[in-house]
Amino acid sequence: MSLTEQPVMQPPLATCTGVGKTWQTDGAPFVALRDIDLDIARREFVVFLGPSGCGKSTLLYLMAGLEQVSEGRIVCGGAEVTAPGTDRGLVFQDTSLFPWLSVGENVTFGLKMQHMPKEARRRVAQEILERVGLSEAIDKRPDQLSGGMRQRVAVGRALALKPEVLLLDEPFAALDVQTRSKMQEFLTQVWQQSNVSMVFVTHDIDEAVSLADRIVVFTARPGRIKTIIPVDLPRPRDTRNKAFHDLTDHLTDLMRDEVDRAFAEQERVR
Structure with a gap:
């Protein structure tokens, strides 16, 4: 330049x-x-x-x-x-996965609503689950996975819509x-x-x-x-x-007054 x-x-x-x-x-x-x-x-x-x-x-x-x-x-x-x-994709604290669908079907649920053909959805599910490290879980149900795995599925579901x-x-x-x-x-x-x-x-x-x-x-x-x-x-x-801890200490100081105010507000409302 x-x-x-x-x-x-x-x-x-x-x-x-x-x-x-x-x-x-x-x-x-x-x-x-x-x-x-x-x-x-x-x-x-x-x-x-x-x-x-x-x-x-x-x-x-x-x-x-x-x-x-x-x-x-x-x-x-x-x-x-x-x-x-x-x-805009959204991931909640609760994964909100459908328990009656497989992991792959959960990942591509939004694509099904967009009428993507089943074979194409399967390919997308395989690609997304490989990205989130769950390629072997495509046909499992959510209740067969750990909490961390279910959150990875939720992230994958959001990413599937690009x-x-x-x-x-x-x-x-x-x-x-x-x-x-x-x-x-x-x-x-x-x-x-x-x-x-x-x-x-x-x-x-x-x-x-x-x-x-x-x-x-x-x-x-x-x-x-x-x-x-x-x-x-x-x-x-x-x-x-040390730099990590210095920054967390700084943020703790910034947050202290706000946390105190939030607690005081909650007590007042109660």
């Missing part, structure tokens, strides 16, 4: 502008989110971190199109988000510590091997630092963006590294 040339700046994949969400109740309106401005770059791994009830999951569902914004707008891939779409962004709502929260660590490694590998952006909700500071390119720290309700922390540590992340 010559000295006069400027690097080409890629537009963000997803943008939240002035986003707010208020739930209308029988009593006073319940304000969940307010004044959210955020850009998500292509192939970026962004983690939402904040205390319970701060609106992290609400923002994820707004981005997925499962809920409608009260203020502002969300744009993904150049189009305003008003409903769910195949450009989304541009994968939205994950605390998918590893119910797993034991060892399985959770392995699933973090798995998800990082899937992200590095694909063109997808990931937006991941967690309460766990170590998990946030292990996964993120950027960590979006939320205030207590009504949720606002308190700060955005870039994570420049090399991958794979070494949790024993």
Whole structure:
């Protein structure tokens, strides 16, 4: 590139502008989110971190199109988000797999709804399950798999529709510590091997630092963006590294007041 040339700046994949969400109740309106401005770059791994009830999951569902914004707008891939779409995959804490379907049929359920032929769906299932390390489980039922395996199937199901962004709502929260660590490694590998952006909700500071390119720290309700922390540590992340611990300590300090406020709010409501 010559000295006069400027690097080409890629537009963000997803943008939240002035986003707010208020739930209308029988009593006073319940304000969940307010004044959210955020850009998500292509192939970026962004983690939402904040205390319970701060609106992290609400923002994820707004981005997925499962809920409608009260203020502002969300744009993904150049189009305003008003409903769910195949450009956005969503993975819940509960895998929500159909117990009467095989693993392969669960992975390609969305493709069946799109009327893809059975033979083609089988090929896609084989390809996806190989990517998530479960190629031998294609004909098993979900209840024959461990919790970590079922979450890998849920990730595979979301990837089968080839989304541009994968939205994950605390998918590893119910797993034991060892399985959770392995699933973090798995998800990082899937992200590095694909063109997808990931937006991941967690309460766990170590998990946030292990996964993120950027960590979006939320205030207590009504949720606002308190700060955005870039994570420049090399991958794979070494949790024993001093820089890793320095960053978790910094995030702990940032979160302390917000957690206290969230607890105080919960006590007031009770």
